[in-house]
Amino acid sequence: MLALAVEANYVHWHEINPDTHEPTHVFMSHPEAVKLFRAYPHVVLIDSTYKTNTYNMALVKVVGVTPVGSSFLIACVLIPSESEEGYTWLLRKLMDILECTGASPSVFVTDRELGLVRALRTLITETPHLLCRWHVNRAIESRALLIHKTVSYKDHVLNNPETGWWNVIDATSEEDCNKAWSVFSQNLKILASYVSRTWGEHAKKFVLCYTNDYFHLGNTATSRVESAHSLLKAWLKSAHLTLDTMWSRIHSMLEGQHSKIRKELQDSMSRPRITQRLFSLLKGKVSTKALEIMEDELKRGVALEVGWELGCGCVLRTTHGLPCACTLVDLKNNGSRVHLSDIHSFWRTLEYDNQEAMSKNDNDMLEELVDKARQSDSVYRKVFLEKLRDILHPEDEDILAPAVRENPKGRPRGSTTRNKSGFEHTIRKYGTPSTDTSSNVQHMIGDFAAGVAGAPLERNFTKGLISTWVKRYGVPEEL
Template sequence: MEGAKVIAKDLGFFLTHSSTKSNDGEKYPRIYLHCHRGYKNNTYVPDPDKKGRSNTKSLKDGCRFRVRLVGLPEEKTWMIDGVKDNHNPGQFCGFHNHALELYPEGHTQRNAFTNEELKDMKEMEWARVAPRKMMQTINQNYGTHHNKRQFYNMTANIRIERLSGMTPSDWTLHHAREMGYYIGYKRDDDRHLTHLFLAHPESVRMLSAWYHVILIDSTYKTNKYKRPLVEVIGVTPVKRNFNIGFAMMEGETTDSYVWLLRELQNMLGDRIPNAILTDKEGGLVAAIPQVFTKSAHLLCIWHIKRNIEAKMMDLGIPQEVARGVVHGSWKKVMEATTPHAMIEEWENFKNGFWGRNSKLIEYLDRECLEHKEKWACAYTNNIFHIGNTSTNRVESAHSTLKAWLNTSTGGVDTLFLSWHASIGGQVIEIRKELETCRTKTFKGAYGPPYGVIRGSVSLYALELMFVEGKKTPSECDCVIGRTHGLPCSCRINSFKGAGDHFR
């Protein structure tokens, strides 16, 4: 039978098994094959009056081509024979009613994946390679012509095989547990997963060392459940962020965020973050003081600027003008170094041109200045935040994860695998940067006061200290000591003048 199919394929059509007959009184066993564009029953005729979907497509067009394989036991072989046409006595079903194959790309029977190709595809799917990129690699490596739909279908089949009958949530919990993940989850009364928090074992280890500043933000369009995905990000001393964990929650309510923060608190143990940076999401803002009572809560200045710009555009102000205000007179309010200076800049803003726009002033007073302690430099300069005053790091993490996802409608298992794949590369890059700090020297750090700490302090910290050391005593505001925990200009110059080293 396979030999007959190979012959047919070489001629430009495909044969499908119809039936096998051996115990019906005939002398020899027979295997009946028909054209793949015909019907299994040679006498079947579709009813044109039968109602059905009119917009569907089918390969079946009633082709009557049929052959039979007759077994010859004496000769231990099979013979290919024709089949009589029941509708036309005396004739055989030996003709097709359609053109033969022209483009092999349109026929999955000719383009079936080989075992070697399937093995490569499974490895690429595990590494979260997009089907469109699989197509380019497989076709190029094997000289084949598989089409895009084949790759998407096979990727879906590989996922079904991987789940092995388990639900996506159960599979995720099982494998996350096997991989040593920190796991937190909640189920409803029907045992459906409503909340999930996962943290890679390497992330747990990094958090134990670098817990001082934590950034939290949510994003959408990452899963088929249309639930928010919350990413929790930490900051390393080499100016690289690391993913602490991700959570998928039922909604962005205060209760959901309290649950997430409790899981984060459980990971931290007795460690307390100095600062937690977020946007102005109501549920998250309300949850933080309930859990992290001793941590400073900062609001993202990038979101504040963007919201002001959007409000001004709603008031009919052109975008270019709004952007100029945000990065001009309003920026002076945000970056004033003392509360007194900030009040002065705010009064200047109100007494200026934009003070006549009562709706804008009311918005700034209500939405921004009411929470000034969480974003204004006059207040945040007294908080250890290592230079993090916006959630851009989390936005970057969102983009990275979505690049690994390849889809916005995947299940929780797809989300977990994409997250796991992204963490591996992240850990490698952080370790590379840490080793660079141990083996390379910042040129400005020779001699007092940096000589002893070279190789044990990050290059980023040395660069900041070098720039700070160039300030004159009158320019030193000691801010870097409070925000970064590094020596300020007056202390650096004091050590330098005495020829002493930091230790």
């Protein structure tokens, strides 16, 4: 594993247990990923997965976003557990990659893994932290179903236009959010108590009126990392790989990913898709993804002109660094054009090879250290060289394979699928939520089919169907 890191010029760090000589933490970042991260540090998404290696260590993936809309794997990190200590180590190494550039992420996006949340709160104090809205909503849907025990809960509890949860999380102003919460908590006291207790302190990390203040490029969920999990496991093809085999396969996957990103960026420069004069000054100078977003925003603005009281919101300027609907409509109506200065530098950075790898101060310090080492006593020169050799040639260290950890998270032993989430277990018990108000009828039909399938003999059909009915819905009042 470490030999690959040296051979392929990975940025890598590792921690070794001095008593057992086993690696406890490993951080690997492909040299191309390092360049991408330094060019596009704005959005960082973090999530972990299990059952990728025979030692049951957690594999944490750190994912970034390019101006063409692609995801790229910034780093893969092995940690012994999802503790605050493990994530703090990861975050320190991640920020070390950016240190020479002076840049920092605009947002971190994660789920509510407590060790990661605490590490971000302690270490990354200046960068906003967003919680995955999808995970938040799933958790609340699951709790609502447990409380109300009805398959139509989504209509009556969450999607209700007057009292529903979506009125809270999708509120576009703090005033609207407070009003929606007041109504929600009065009508659904038990569920509101859970939301307040579990998610209240994190509200500014996922409620729309707050997240609209951050430059997140539309990333308010960890779906990019979930997709990266799926792609990675398709490449790994096993849950019991050694570290050498696992990293070799990850390396092959990354080589293909980087080739694709290079082509997409090149296409933005050489084959721009300009559909109207409004964007003609941007030809070959901004990504095709930025043009697509502005085209959609312009269409929204034209539609809003019919009833402008709906309001533009002017959110795109903040969240994406692009002109919003009202600006685009005004420019179009006046015969003007969007200028390059109207576009955030993220969308204009279509080449990333020219990133400065080391600051002048770092170069000066390195030369100073080498000069001092040359002038020092031979004993100190030997120590200096040994330390330098350990850094540049970690494969020469006496490192053993990690011990196998018991009871890891992830999918069941021997399975190729992950464990079901709490939401999925709840749905399995109470049924699939439906936005159709006739969902009870749908489940009655499902019960009918289940009764047929579960009746070994024709004469037992009615008995089996009634048993299934009573188990789900209770004894009808008519009986």
